[in-house]
Amino acid sequence: MKDKSGRGSNNGATPYDFGGEWTPSELEIARRLARKKKNQRSALIAALSSFLVLGTLVLVIVTSPGWETLRNTFFKWAYGVEVLPKIILGFGTNAMLTVIAGTSVALIGLAIALLRTSRSPALTPFRFLATVYVDVFRGIPMLLVILLVGFGIPALQIKGLTNNVLVLGTIAVIITYSAYVAEVIRSGILTVHPSQRAAARSLGLSNAQTLRHVVMPQAIKRVTPPLLNDLVALIKDTGLVSILGVTDAVRAAQIQTAKTFNYTPYVMAAIIFLLVTIPLTRFTDRMLRNSLEKQNAQGQA
Amino acid sequence: MSTPVLRLEKVRKSFGKEIVLEDITFTVPEHTATVFIGASGSGKSTLLRCVNLLDQIDDGQILLDGSDISAAEVNPDEVRKKLGMVFQSFNLFPHMTVLENIILAPTKVQGVSKEVAIEEAKDLLAKFGLKDKAQQYPDRLSGGQQQRVAIIRSLARHPRLLLLDEVTSALDPVLVNEVLSTVKDLKEEGMTMVLATHEMGFAKQVADEVCYLQNGRILEWGTPQQILENPQLDDTKEFLRRVHDAGRL
Ligand SMILES: Nc1ncnc2c1ncn2[C@@H]1O[C@H](COP(=O)(O)OP(=O)(O)OP(=O)(O)O)[C@@H](O)[C@H]1O
Ligand SMILES: [Mg+2]
Numbered sequence: 211m212k213d214k215s216g217r218g219s220n221n222g223a224t225p226y227d228f229g230g231e232w233t234p235s236e237l238e239i240a241r242r243l244a245r246k247k248k249n250q251r252s253a254l255i256a257a258l259s260s261f262l263v264l265g266t267l268v269l270v271i272v273t274s275p276g277w278e279t280l281r282n283t284f285f286k287w288a289y290g291v292e293v294l295p296k297i298i299l300g301f302g303t304n305a306m307l308t309v310i311a312g313t314s315v316a317l318i319g320l321a322i323a324l325l326r327t328s329r330s331p332a333l334t335p336f337r338f339l340a341t342v343y344v345d346v347f348r349g350i351p352m353l354l355v356i357l358l359v360g361f362g363i364p365a366l367q368i369k370g371l372t373n374n375v376l377v378l379g380t381i382a383v384i385i386t387y388s389a390y391v392a393e394v395i396r397s398g399i400l401t402v403h404p405s406q407r408a409a410a411r412s413l414g415l416s417n418a419q420t421l422r423h424v425v426m427p428q429a430i431k432r433v434t435p436p437l438l439n440d441l442v443a444l445i446k447d448t449g450l451v452s453i454l455g456v457t458d459a460v461r462a463a464q465i466q467t468a469k470t471f472n473y474t475p476y477v478m479a480a481i482i483f484l485l486v487t488i489p490l491t492r493f494t495d496r497m498l499r500n501s502l503e504k505q506n507a508q509g510q511a
Numbered sequence: 512m513s514t515p516v517l518r519l520e521k522v523r524k525s526f527g528k529e530i531v532l533e534d535i536t537f538t539v540p541e542h543t544a545t546v547f548i549g550a551s552g553s554g555k556s557t558l559l560r561c562v563n564l565l566d567q568i569d570d571g572q573i574l575l576d577g578s579d580i581s582a583a584e585v586n587p588d589e590v591r592k593k594l595g596m597v598f599q600s601f602n603l604f605p606h607m608t609v610l611e612n613i614i615l616a617p618t619k620v621q622g623v624s625k626e627v628a629i630e631e632a633k634d635l636l637a638k639f640g641l642k643d644k645a646q647q648y649p650d651r652l653s654g655g656q657q658q659r660v661a662i663i664r665s666l667a668r669h670p671r672l673l674l675l676d677e678v679t680s681a682l683d684p685v686l687v688n689e690v691l692s693t694v695k696d697l698k699e700e701g702m703t704m705v706l707a708t709h710e711m712g713f714a715k716q717v718a719d720e721v722c723y724l725q726n727g728r729i730l731e732w733g734t735p736q737q738i739l740e741n742p743q744l745d746d747t748k749e750f751l752r753r754v755h756d757a758g759r760l
Contacts, residue, residue, distance in 0.1 A: 270672075317534055403601050403602040405598055405600070405602075406601060406604065408560075408598065409596075409598060409601070409602050409604070409661075410604075411565060411587075411591065412563050412565060412591055412594070412595075412596040412665075413591070413615065413616040413620065413664070413668065414588055414591040414592045414620040414621075414668065415588075415615070415616065415619060415620060417590055419619055419620070423604075423615060423619065424604055427603075427606045428605065428606050431606065447591070468706055
């Protein structure tokens with residue numbers, strides 16, 4: 211039997227509007243006051259404990275004997291500001307790579323997911339190849355793929371094939387991430403209940419129309435949070451192409467560090483990555499929570 | 512006599528080794544309702560799915576308006592345009608509003624313009640007392656309302672034949688009646704229907720013919736009075752007794 215009670219979904223929600231006629235009873239007023247007090251106390255406790263823990267941590271670090279050296283090696287802000295433009299310029303490469311690879315990965319991943327979930331007999335050999343592809347590239351460290359593509363392809367010395375490390379690095383990233391993303395999308399497609407397909411087909415929709423109007427919208431909605439997680443990972447992983455000599459943020463920082471043996475440029479690069487990834491992570495988190503809340507409110511397992 | 516809307520002849524269906532339907536023969540004349548009753552697993556859903564070509568039969572013939580829809584060269588999509596089907600549950604598309612659910616097939620399959628489809632959808636919703644639900648998402652409706660929207664959605668395509676598979680069995684008892692009265696209204700308007708149900712009282716009211724299905728065979732058939740009040744076979748009597756004990760009569 212379906213649970214339609216929606217139990218507990220009303221906790222803490224604003225009370226229903228009864229057209230201005232209603233004033234809360236004594237009991238309700240007292241209850242609200244108590245609730246407010248409780249909330250205030252919780253907030254106070256949270257603030258106090260944060261202050262204590264974080265304060266102690268800072269104190270321990272700052273008073274430690276190595277702190278002076280540590281600060282000069284990693285947090286020399288004047289130097290950091292000096293090299294910042296170069297690192298930001300390098301980060302432009304990471305951003306571009308993210309956009310180009312991200313778009314390609316979305317399209318290729320979608321195509322592979324559709325291929326793997328299709329049942330058309332004509333596509334059987336492609337389905338097989340897609341499965342092999344996904345298994346292989348999900349099982350190899352991306353760094354190896356980057357090395358293989360970035361150094362291996364130029365070694366072939368085939369005319370007409372590019373030797374541009376940026377292009378090759380991008381291709382390696384696309385190859386690897388498409389395999390991940392295809393699996394995420396495929397799992398989303400598989401979670402759409404089979405009777406949704408049956409309902410669509412019985413309405414006369416063709417297979418393609420069923421996919422487009424019924425299956426994919428539901429699947430994509432479900433996999434958006436995990437896909438955003440993959441986007442965050444992609445942004446970070448674009449830093450790996452620096453190993454091919456592409457001047458991205460990581461490489462730019464490395465060049466500076468090599469000159470002065472001061473590691474502040476690395477910290478600066480890390481901060482730039484964080485400025486992009488943290489808001490995205492928070493956003494993903496909120497989205498996931500919202501969609502979970504919605505599912506729970508429906509009360510359906 | 513004119514050609515019946517639906518005729519099945521010696522239909523057989525198996526899943527692997529398990530025979531689910533065997534020697535199924537019956538006729539549904541225009542404007543009549545044929546109701547299938549039978550225990551869980553007797554093959555009612557499979558029968559309706561076969562008529563809708565969602566499952567393929569192994570032998571026999573299915574004739575819709577006299578033409579063989581079980582023939583190999585028939586395009587299922589073309590056949591389904593003439594059929595409406597409502598399932599037990601999970602009918603509506605959760606990512607679309609009630610209105611979008613209803614106009615999807617008319618606009619995408621039948622090529623009706625969006626304005627006309629919306630107009631007609633609103634008329635249907637008003638007729639069945641769901642006017643104010645047009646812009647709601649299905650998860651905001653009660654189970655009974657959802658099933659009525661599902662019925663309306665299949666009506667919006669002007670089907671020749673409506674297939675209803677236990678449309679009330681996922682509902683709370685208090686919600687069953689509103690759905691059943693919707694079906695009764697359709698019957699009175701002359702809709703041709705094939706139903707599977709566990710509601711014997713309802714079967715009595717809408718059926719022109721009742722078929723008792725057991726292990727994939729039609730054991731007994733006749734008017735509701737004959738089958739439900741005066742069954743001849745022990746198996747039918749036994750089934751009705753069990754349904755009665757479960758409080759559904
Ligand atoms: N896709 C399938 N693959 C294998 N067996 C199936 C499949 N669909 C149905 N069956 C089997 O066919 C038989 C009849 O199932 P069906 O769903 O038609 O029964 P039903 O009369 O509709 O039952 P209920 O009243 O529970 O809905 C069952 O034994 C079931 O296990
Ligand atoms: Mg069934």
